[in-house]
Amino acid sequence: MRRGIAATALVASLALTATACGGDGAEGGKSASGKLSGTVTWWDTSTVGSEDKVFKKLAEGFTALHPDVKVNYVNVPFGEAQNKFKNAAQSGSGAPDVIRSEVAWTPEFADLGYLAPLDGTPALTSDEDFLPQAAASTEYDGKTYAVPQVIDSMGIFYNKRVFQEAGVRPPASIAELKSVAKKIKDKTGKTGLYLRGDDAYWFLSFLYGEGGNLVDVEKKQITVDNPAGVKAMEVVEDLVDSGAAKTDATDGWNNMQTAFKDGKVAMMINGPWAVTDTYAGKEFADRSNLGIVPVPAGSGGQGAPQGGHNLAVYAGSENLDASYAFVEYMTSAESQATVAEDLSLLPTRSSVYDEPSVSGNEMVAFFKPVVDKAVERPWIPEGGSLFAPLLTEYTKVLTGQTTPQKGAEAVGEAYRKLLKDWK
Amino acid sequence: MAVHTSGQSAAEAAEPGRARGRRRDSAGAPGRFRRGLSTHWYAWTMVAPVVIVIGVIIGYPLVRGVYLSLTDADERNVERSIGVNHLPATYEFVGLGNYADALTGSQFLGTLGWTLVWTVSCVAVTFGLGLALANILHRRIAGRSFYRMMLILPWAVPGFVSVFAWRFLYNEDNGLLNKILAGGGIDAVPWLNDPLWAKFSVIAVNVWLGVPFMMVALLGGLQSIPGELYEAAEMDGANAWQRFRSITMPGLRSVSTTVVLLSTIWTFNMFPVIFLLTRGGPGEATQILVTQAYKFSFEISPRDFAQSSTWGVLILVLLMVFAAVYQRVLRKQGETW
Numbered sequence: 109m110r111r112g113i114a115a116t117a118l119v120a121s122l123a124l125t126a127t128a129c130g131g132d133g134a135e136g137g138k139s140a141s142g143k144l145s146g147t148v149t150w151w152d153t154s155t156v157g158s159e160d161k162v163f164k165k166l167a168e169g170f171t172a173l174h175p176d177v178k179v180n181y182v183n184v185p186f187g188e189a190q191n192k193f194k195n196a197a198q199s200g201s202g203a204p205d206v207i208r209s210e211v212a213w214t215p216e217f218a219d220l221g222y223l224a225p226l227d228g229t230p231a232l233t234s235d236e237d238f239l240p241q242a243a244a245s246t247e248y249d250g251k252t253y254a255v256p257q258v259i260d261s262m263g264i265f266y267n268k269r270v271f272q273e274a275g276v277r278p279p280a281s282i283a284e285l286k287s288v289a290k291k292i293k294d295k296t297g298k299t300g301l302y303l304r305g306d307d308a309y310w311f312l313s314f315l316y317g318e319g320g321n322l323v324d325v326e327k328k329q330i331t332v333d334n335p336a337g338v339k340a341m342e343v344v345e346d347l348v349d350s351g352a353a354k355t356d357a358t359d360g361w362n363n364m365q366t367a368f369k370d371g372k373v374a375m376m377i378n379g380p381w382a383v384t385d386t387y388a389g390k391e392f393a394d395r396s397n398l399g400i401v402p403v404p405a406g407s408g409g410q411g412a413p414q415g416g417h418n419l420a421v422y423a424g425s426e427n428l429d430a431s432y433a434f435v436e437y438m439t440s441a442e443s444q445a446t447v448a449e450d451l452s453l454l455p456t457r458s459s460v461y462d463e464p465s466v467s468g469n470e471m472v473a474f475f476k477p478v479v480d481k482a483v484e485r486p487w488i489p490e491g492g493s494l495f496a497p498l499l500t501e502y503t504k505v506l507t508g509q510t511t512p513q514k515g516a517e518a519v520g521e522a523y524r525k526l527l528k529d530w531k
Numbered sequence: 532m533a534v535h536t537s538g539q540s541a542a543e544a545a546e547p548g549r550a551r552g553r554r555r556d557s558a559g560a561p562g563r564f565r566r567g568l569s570t571h572w573y574a575w576t577m578v579a580p581v582v583i584v585i586g587v588i589i590g591y592p593l594v595r596g597v598y599l600s601l602t603d604a605d606e607r608n609v610e611r612s613i614g615v616n617h618l619p620a621t622y623e624f625v626g627l628g629n630y631a632d633a634l635t636g637s638q639f640l641g642t643l644g645w646t647l648v649w650t651v652s653c654v655a656v657t658f659g660l661g662l663a664l665a666n667i668l669h670r671r672i673a674g675r676s677f678y679r680m681m682l683i684l685p686w687a688v689p690g691f692v693s694v695f696a697w698r699f700l701y702n703e704d705n706g707l708l709n710k711i712l713a714g715g716g717i718d719a720v721p722w723l724n725d726p727l728w729a730k731f732s733v734i735a736v737n738v739w740l741g742v743p744f745m746m747v748a749l750l751g752g753l754q755s756i757p758g759e760l761y762e763a764a765e766m767d768g769a770n771a772w773q774r775f776r777s778i779t780m781p782g783l784r785s786v787s788t789t790v791v792l793l794s795t796i797w798t799f800n801m802f803p804v805i806f807l808l809t810r811g812g813p814g815e816a817t818q819i820l821v822t823q824a825y826k827f828s829f830e831i832s833p834r835d836f837a838q839s840s841t842w843g844v845l846i847l848v849l850l851m852v853f854a855a856v857y858q859r860v861l862r863k864q865g866e867t868w
Contacts, residue, residue, distance in 0.1 A: 191829055198611055216832060221611060221618050305724075306812070356703060357724045357813030363704060372704070424614030493832040504814030509726050 145176035146427040148434045151193065151204040153186040153417070158384040162450045170437050177430050186210075190492065197222040197422060205425040206434055209254055211245035211416045212491040218253040219489035224423040224431075225251040231421065231432040237441070241479070242456040245487050246418050254418035255439045256456035258447065260379045261475060261482040262313055262412040267391055268399045270296055270374040278401040282317065282343055285375075285404045289352035292374045302364045302373040303347060305355035305506045308499040310377060312413040315340040316483045319408025322494050323523065325486045328530045332498070333520030336408060341505050341512030343406060348506050357503050365389075377403060379415065383452040383471050400474050414482035416456070448472055454479060490526055497522030600629055600840035606833040622837075629841040638823075639842065643849075645730075646799065646819040653737045653798045658791060660738065661745025666779070668746070669753045679750075686743035694807040697736045698723075701808075726816035729809050733817050737804045741797075745790060752786030753779065788861055796850055820846050 148170070152163050164181045171179055182204065184192055190213050196203035197217070209217060217223050226232050232252060235243070242256035266278055274295040279285040289300020304310040315321065320336030323329065331337065347353040354373065356363045365382065367373045369389020378386075383398075392398050403412045419438055421431045437443060444455035445463050452471035460466055461476060485491060501515035510518070524530065568575065602622045610620040633639040668679055685693060700707045701722035709719040722732045760778050769777070800821050805811060811818030811826065818826070820842060828839035 190832075194606070194832075194834070195829075197613060198606075198609075200612055200614075220607065221613055221616055224614075355724070357729070358698070358809060359702065363702070367704060422613070423616055424612075426614075490832075496826075496831045500814055503812055507724060507726055507813040507816075509814050509816065 143176060144174045144430045144433055146430055147178045147180055148206060148427060148430050149180040149182060149204040150206045150434065150438075151182050151184045151189060151208060153184055153189045153208045153210070155381060155385050156183055156185070158388060159381070159451050159453075162447065166443055166446060167434075167438065170434055173437065174430070174433065177434075179434070193217070193222070194220075197424070200424055203422050203424060205422055205427055205431040206438075207420050207422065208257065209418050209420045210492075211414075211418060211487075212485060212495075214245055214254045214418050214420060215248045215487050216489045216492040217420065218248040218251075222423055223253040224421040224425065224428060225253060226255065226421065226432070226435070227252050229432045230429075231255055231435040233436055233440075237457045237459050239456055239458055239479075241414055241482075241484055242416060244484065245416070247487070248489070254420035255435050257417045257419050257439055258380075258444075258453045259414070259416035259456050259479055260381060260454055261414055261478045262377055262379045263400050263402050263474065263478055264375050264404065265368065265378050265382070265386060266375045266399045266401065267368070267371055268397050269391070270298060270371060271399070274374075278399060279404050280401070281405045282314075282347075282407075286347070286350060286352045289374075293351065296374075298371070299351075299354045299367075299373045300375060301347065301353040302367050302376045303344065303353040303355045303506075304360040304364055304377075305348075305357050305503055306360035306499070308495045308502045309413065309415075310360075311340070311344060311498065311502050312483075313377060313403040313411060314343050314406060316411025316413065317404065317406025317408060318343065319406070319411075321483070322498070323486050323488075323527070323530070325488060328527075330520050330523045330527065330530055332523060333516040337519075338512050338516045339407065341502075341516050344502070345505050345508075345512055349508075355506050357507060380451075380453050380471055380475050384450075400471070402478055410481075411483045412478060412481075414479060414484050416454075493526055494523065497526075596840045596843050599836050600844050601626060602837050603629075604836040604840075606836070609836065625837075629837050630845070633838070633841050633845060639820075639845070642815075642818055642820055642823050645817070649730075649734065649737075649817075649819055650795055650798045652734055653741065653801075654791060654794050656734070656738045657741040657745050657794060657798075658787070660742050661749055661790075662783075662787075664742065664746045665749035665753055666775075668750060682746055683743045685740055686747075690740060690803050691807055693740060694736060694804055697732075697739075698808055701732055723809055724813055726813055729813055729817050733805055733808055736808060737798060737801055740804065741794060745794065748786055748790045749783060752783040756782035788857075792854065792857055795853065799850060800846065 150167055152160060152167070154160050154163050160183045164183075167179050167181045171177060189207070190210070193203065193207050193209075193213075194217075197220070203222075207217075209223075214223070232255060235252075235255075238256055239259060242259045243252075246252050246254040246256060264278065270292060271278065274288075274292040276288045276291050279288045285301065292298055292300050312322075315332075315337060318336040318340045320331060320334060320340055322332045324331050344353075348355050354367075364373075364376055364378075365385055368376045369386060369391055371391040376382075386392055386398060387395055402410055404410075419435045421428065421435060425431050439456070441455075441457050441460050444457055444460045445466055447453050448455050448460065448463075448466045448469060452469055454472055454475050455461060455466065461472075466472055486494075498519050501510065501519045504510040505512055505515040601624060603625050604620075604622040608620065608622040611618045664682060668675060668682070672678075703709060703719055703721055703724055706722070708722065712718070712720060721728055723729050756778065760782075761774055764774050764778060799819075801819070802821050802825065805817055805819055805822045806825065809817045811822045815823075824839045824842035824846070827835045827842065
């Protein structure tokens with residue numbers, strides 16, 4: 109009997125705390141004098157061990173401007189952040205105030221109602237300064253739901269020393285990539301290219317290179333299974349089968365970085381987010397050993413995906429005012445300049461590129477024109493949903509479980525289920 | 532002590548009471564029920580918290596899962612409340628449509644096929660190895676308790692820790708297994724990158740994790756077989772194999788039926804091994820029913836709660852059918868289970 113009472117009491121007290129939590133919104137926010145207070149929790153998704161230190165320091169610098177606000181920096185691994193945020197946002201407990209949202213996630217989160225619109229809030233200041241392609245991913249249904257933090261694209265990272273040893277020059281096309289890889293293998297015994305097989309994002313530059321795309325937003329068409337899509341699948345399959353590239357179905361990021369940093373592979377396709385981590389490798393103690401060229405051109409020309417990250421505010425945040433101010437601070441020209449200098453990540457404000465410290469950065473100087481030419485991804489709520497079906501078939505093609513034709517068709521079929529009224 | 536006895540009487544009271552109540556509904560059950568309540572009210576009160584807790588933590592999710600499987604609920608139409616925004620649920624009842632889709636599509640049946648291969652091979656190998664080890668450790672050999680302890684170790688380590696350790700071992704370029712093979716001049720094996728090897732690898736890890744349980748349970752069974760039987764058989768001139776066939780196997784019967792049933796259910800739903808080792812990959816080569824159901828509900832977007840629940844209910848039904856058939860077969864063979 110006593111246990112029953114205890115249980116009832118427990119349930120009752122839990123219910124009480126729950127309501128207390130829900131009802132208490134006055135803890136943080138703005139006091140009468142306009143001073144910000146409370147805590148801002150930020151979920152960062154940057155690479156642990158290299159980028160996270162800089163971002164943590166930068167985020168905590170917000171306290172210097174607003175002494176009453178405490179910044180709670182949390183690094184969530186990039187691969188888990190999308191799901192973790194969805195879980196927390198839907199249940200309404202444990203969600204951060206500010207999330208670093210990948211560009212494709214932003215319209216999806218906004219569509220689900222998880223993000224606070226930022227138009228007219230302090231989060232968006234001097235927004236005409238943002239690069240138009242960076243700002244495109246922050247808009248959904250006529251409103252702005254995020255502020256662009258960094259922008260990126262991809263290129264071939266190569267080990268200059270190995271290239272010299274093999275007497276080859278960086279490849280400009282898929283055919284050159286194959287012949288270069290073969291020469292490297294013959295002369296040095298190393299593998300030419302590491303191609304990530306556990307993340308379909310690495311497939312995009314081959315797809316764009318053949319002139320294909322996942323979907324055509326304007327025509328509302330699914331294009332992944334057209335001849336260009338099939339051709340792209342054939343290209344990656346051939347790269348792996350011919351031994352020009354090696355791949356893994358699990359742990360791709362770590363294996364790629366380890367292999368490249370230790371000089372076991374001569375090339376990898378990667379973006380600015382990998383630069384700081386790569387510099388930490390023993391092959392790149394001398395930073396000038398790292399070379400970078402645009403992704404290899406396919407039969408349809410050259411094309412790398414445009415990516416990047418935005419900062420978005422959770423609609424259920426109990427401290428919206430401080431969160432807006434935090435987003436503004438993190439995306440300000442000064443903050444972006446710091447990030448560009450320390451981490452070689454590309455600013456989203458055009459004015460930052462004029463700073464000598466930024467324009468003098470070799471990686472930024474390389475990636476800026478690449479980003480300008482990069483292929484824009486579909487900024488639709490389903491944008492983040494397109495990768496799961498693609499990844500399954502992409503890995504199947506690379507591991508020989510299906511043919512490029514069947515793989516591309518299966519992806520198209522999955523997309524047609526996802527985008528119901530599309531062709 | 533007092534609590535213990537009353538708990539027992541509660542269980543006794545609850546079971547026959549329910550069975551009788553059902554059977555004799557027409558023959559004045561209410562009086563009996565009322566009398567039972569007045570005599571055993573204390574017992575009923577004692578079990579009430581347990582019943583309520585089980586109802587909340589098992590009953591509610593179960594009912595909710597079955598309900599969701601009959602709707603088209605996904606991430607975009609379920610009820611959400613985010614801060615001041617409140618979005619009501621807009622999903623609709625679709626009847627058995629999800630079940631029809633699952634059972635007629637190739638995905639469920641394909642995944643079920645591999646799940647069965649996985650379960651049968653895991654249970655068979657685990658049982659075989661467990662039986663062999665139990666027999667070895669049942670003998671008086673030097674350092675017996677040390678071996679027993681070492682063999683229980685996989686069980687003592689938290690499952691996810693061992694699975695992560697295995698994942699490092701399996702790494703194609705930097706893993707210990709391939710380094711050892713390279714020392715012997717053997718080419719690197721794509722443990723988790725080739726569909727067939729990945730299947731082998733996940734089964735191997737699950738066997739490694741499952742053997743201690745089998746071994747301990749069967750060792751217990753072995754120790755309960757009276758030694759006189761073996762002595763008598765030896766006197767009669769039975770050889771080792773005959774003793775094993777005619778004494779050990781029948782003696783282990785009750786233990787082994789139970790552990791095989793448990794092991795089958797656990798393996799069928801062995802989420803952590805598959806999820807942490809391969810995430811169902813490469814492609815979908817090692818995806819079993821539970822990991823695929825998880826994928827529907829948490830990895831794809833929009834999250835498909837309806838399909839995930841449908842698969843969940845189908846898994847439950849499959850396991851219940853299996854348990855029922857298994858029980859019936861055993862009963863036919865004269866086992867009381």
